[in-house]
Amino acid sequence: MKIKKAVKLVEETLPSKRYNHSIRVAETGKKMAEIFDGDPKKVELAGILHDLCKYEELSDLYQSVTQYDLGQDLLSYGSEILHGPVAAARLKDQYEIDDEEIYYAIYSHTTGRAQMNKTEKIIFIADYIEPKRTTPGVEEIRDIVFKERDLDKAVYEISKRTVLHLINKDKTVHLKTIECLNYYNLHSE
Numbered sequence: 413m414k415i416k417k418a419v420k421l422v423e424e425t426l427p428s429k430r431y432n433h434s435i436r437v438a439e440t441g442k443k444m445a446e447i448f449d450g451d452p453k454k455v456e457l458a459g460i461l462h463d464l465c466k467y468e469e470l471s472d473l474y475q476s477v478t479q480y481d482l483g484q485d486l487l488s489y490g491s492e493i494l495h496g497p498v499a500a501a502r503l504k505d506q507y508e509i510d511d512e513e514i515y516y517a518i519y520s521h522t523t524g525r526a527q528m529n530k531t532e533k534i535i536f537i538a539d540y541i542e543p544k545r546t547t548p549g550v551e552e553i554r555d556i557v558f559k560e561r562d563l564d565k566a567v568y569e570i571s572k573r574t575v576l577h578l579i580n581k582d583k584t585v586h587l588k589t590i591e592c593l594n595y596y597n598l599h600s601e
């Protein structure tokens with residue numbers, strides 16, 4: 413899929429606030445791809461498309477989990493975790509986006525994963541640090557990325573904050589979220 417078509421699809425599908433977030437993730441990702449020797453085209457496409465299914469009815473998301481055989485375990489973690497895997501599967505099926513890096517970047521953008529590819533890491537981080545994000549402590553992550561220039565450490569710090577946040581809110585933590593936390597604990601300084 414060409415960038416232009418992806419932008420149009422997202423613009424037609426998502427409310428303007430979420431569309432603008434998607435563009436900022438793509439822009440932040442492109443900047444990171446330059447610094448970290450990533451593939452700016454893949455990052456841009458994944459950034460634009462990553463939240464495509466964010467506002468879908470839960471029943472439609474559930475149906476896609478079954479249709480694309482994404483694993484019933486996905487249904488035990490609230491709605492937040494579903495929009496990545498469903499978007500990845502649907503883009504592959506309906507829009508022939510079959511690049512593996514892009515597929516995983518969209519699939520894993522909420523939970524992260526152990527051993528992420530570079531596009532995947534960049535999208536996971538860019539989603540957290542895009543300029544309009546105001547999460548407490550986000551500036552520390554921006555410094556790890558743009559000053560320390562350490563992608564794996566940024567992934568670990570984001571996972572850590574996400575897990576702490578989920579536990580504090582008595583939410584269920586997905587296994588992939590924990591695997592990401594552990595893997596990047598061991599693989600960053």
Ligand code: DGI
Pocket residue numbers: 463466489490492493521522523539574578583584585586587589
């Ligand atoms: O879609 P965005 O808002 O841009 O960001 P996102 O896709 O990273 O979603 C973040 C939300 O996902 C946040 O509210 C925390 C939630 N989340 C991440 N990992 C888990 C999770 N929720 C549950 N229940 N379990 C997880 O492991």
Ligand code: FE
Pocket residue numbers: 462463466495521522
């Ligand atoms: Fe998302």
Ligand code: FE
Pocket residue numbers: 521522536539540
């Ligand atoms: Fe995220």
Ligand code: FE
Pocket residue numbers: 433437462463539
């Ligand atoms: Fe997002």
